[in-house]
Amino acid sequence: MATRENPFRNLPQVQKLLELPAARSLSERFGHRAVTHALRSTLAELREQIGSGLLAAAPDVDTVLARSGERLADEVRPGLRRTINATGIVLHTNLGRAPLAREAIDAVADASSAYCNLEFDLETGRRGSRTQALEPLLEQVTGAEAALAVNNGAAAVLLALSALSRGGEVIVSRGELVEIGGGFRVPDVIRQGGARLVEVGSTNKTRLDDYRAAITPETRVLLKVHQSNFRTIGFTAETGMAELAGLAREHDLLVVADLGSGLLHRTPGTTEPTVGEALAAGADLVTCSGDKLLGGPQAGLILGSSEAVDPLRRHPLLRAVRLDKMSLAALEATLRLHRDRPERIPVLRMLGQSEEELQARAERLMAMVGSGEVEPSDAFAGGGSLPEERIASRALALAPPMGPDEAAALLRSGEPAVVGRIRQDRLLFDMLTVADEDLAELAEALKAVAA
Numbered sequence: 059m060a061t062r063e064n065p066f067r068n069l070p071q072v073q074k075l076l077e078l079p080a081a082r083s084l085s086e087r088f089g090h091r092a093v094t095h096a097l098r099s100t101l102a103e104l105r106e107q108i109g110s111g112l113l114a115a116a117p118d119v120d121t122v123l124a125r126s127g128e129r130l131a132d133e134v135r136p137g138l139r140r141t142i143n144a145t146g147i148v149l150h151t152n153l154g155r156a157p158l159a160r161e162a163i164d165a166v167a168d169a170s171s172a173y174c175n176l177e178f179d180l181e182t183g184r185r186g187s188r189t190q191a192l193e194p195l196l197e198q199v200t201g202a203e204a205a206l207a208v209n210n211g212a213a214a215v216l217l218a219l220s221a222l223s224r225g226g227e228v229i230v231s232r233g234e235l236v237e238i239g240g241g242f243r244v245p246d247v248i249r250q251g252g253a254r255l256v257e258v259g260s261t262n263k264t265r266l267d268d269y270r271a272a273i274t275p276e277t278r279v280l281l282k283v284h285q286s287n288f289r290t291i292g293f294t295a296e297t298g299m300a301e302l303a304g305l306a307r308e309h310d311l312l313v314v315a316d317l318g319s320g321l322l323h324r325t326p327g328t329t330e331p332t333v334g335e336a337l338a339a340g341a342d343l344v345t346c347s348g349d350k351l352l353g354g355p356q357a358g359l360i361l362g363s364s365e366a367v368d369p370l371r372r373h374p375l376l377r378a379v380r381l382d383k384m385s386l387a388a389l390e391a392t393l394r395l396h397r398d399r400p401e402r403i404p405v406l407r408m409l410g411q412s413e414e415e416l417q418a419r420a421e422r423l424m425a426m427v428g429s430g431e432v433e434p435s436d437a438f439a440g441g442g443s444l445p446e447e448r449i450a451s452r453a454l455a456l457a458p459p460m461g462p463d464e465a466a467a468l469l470r471s472g473e474p475a476v477v478g479r480i481r482q483d484r485l486l487f488d489m490l491t492v493a494d495e496d497l498a499e500l501a502e503a504l505k506a507v508a509a
């Protein structure tokens with residue numbers, strides 16, 4: 059009778075709930091404040107549901123506690139979640155680009171879990187430079203005379219142009235005025251750096267004479283931007299680095315090359331210039347990212363002659379784009395691996411897999427899932443690197459009964475999240491970017507949608 063008159067009446071009180079053993083164990087796990095807050099929110103929601111007639115009566119205490127527990131578990135789920143990348147795109151900017159090598163992860167933990175000599179010279183006891191350990195290593199692996207590292211590739215370009223061309227003119231080919239993604243456009247960066255952009259040539263052809271004709275007493279830099287995420291094909295002409303460097307020398311100008319991807323070692327079949335090749339061809343300054351083909355943390359590397367790098371060291375913008383100690387630690391460890399044991403860098407390992415390995419992994423996954431088919435698949439390096447170079451790979455293809463979009467959404471919500479590709483009515487899981495250690499978890503997730 060009482061319940062019928064007042065359906066809110068049996069809703070428990072927060073203080074009473076907090077005294078129960080189940081609430082105490084929630085408090086131990088999530089903290090007292092969070093549990094109090096979650097109980098209040100759950101009760102408010104129940105009150106609303108009763109008020110709107112969605113619920114006839116208050117649920118029992120166990121239900122209230124269970125709902126609060128779910129709410130708390132949701133709240134502590136981190137925003138950044140582990141994701142199995144089954145897209146076949148090794149450097150997927152949306153999925154965090156390069157996974158780090160074990161050595162780099164350990165270096166991050168060491169540098170960040172205690173104090174470290176970030177800007178302290180342990181020999182002299184005086185203030186040191188934060189990149190002093192890194193610079194010789196960068197010089198060793200690239201052959202550059204001088205080196206600097208900043209927060210990311212875009213910052214490296216901005217700093218270079220700010221320090222070398224402010225108030226002057228920067229000449230760049232119309233075929234290289236690219237947008238890298240996320241709104242990073244070369245013309246905008248040149249303007250931000252305080253220089254005037256002088257475009258030369260046409261979209262498909264830019265010759266040395268085009269650069270030569272545009273040189274004025276205001277010219278500071280000849281800029282070469284790697285096309286990264288697209289290619290001009292057909293009737294095309296591009297001025298090579300060596301020719302450009304020759305012209306720059308005649309007029310006492312600097313050549314800056316934004317390579318983007320940061321390839322350090324020549325790998326068979328890649329058309330991408332390496333950092334060392336660009337420097338050897340005469341670039342005064344080369345910039346690239348740390349988390350593309352270099353396989354390290356987010357960072358921007360600047361390599362070149364001392365004459366070109368020194369003004370950047372003195373520029374006020376350097377402070378605003380400096381690397382933090384965790385990235386610095388990861389970058390140093392990654393560069394050491396490049397020098398001594400490149401096969402331990404995950405990005406390089408993934409790109410170096412044979413079709414037999416990929417076929418075997420796909421077959422193992424198929425056996426674990428108990429359904430699907432193994433098919434040839436085109437994988438890519440990604441991240442604006444080698445956009446045309448398809449990598450022959452293998453994928454497990456599934457036709458989930460609930461339809462591919464719904465299945466893909468379900469896989470994204472899992473732990474770990476799984477991201478693959480959709481082709482027609484099926485889901486494809488490419489083996490190039492899946493590690494053997496991920497197979498068991500991936501198979502569990504796929505079984506749930508294949509059933």
Ligand SMILES: *Cc1c(COP(=O)(O)O)cnc(C)c1O
Binds near residue numbers: 211
């Ligand atoms: C990726 C890329 C950049 C930007 O580098 P971030 O590290 O993403 O800031 C700049 N230039 C080129 C040519 C690139 O490919």
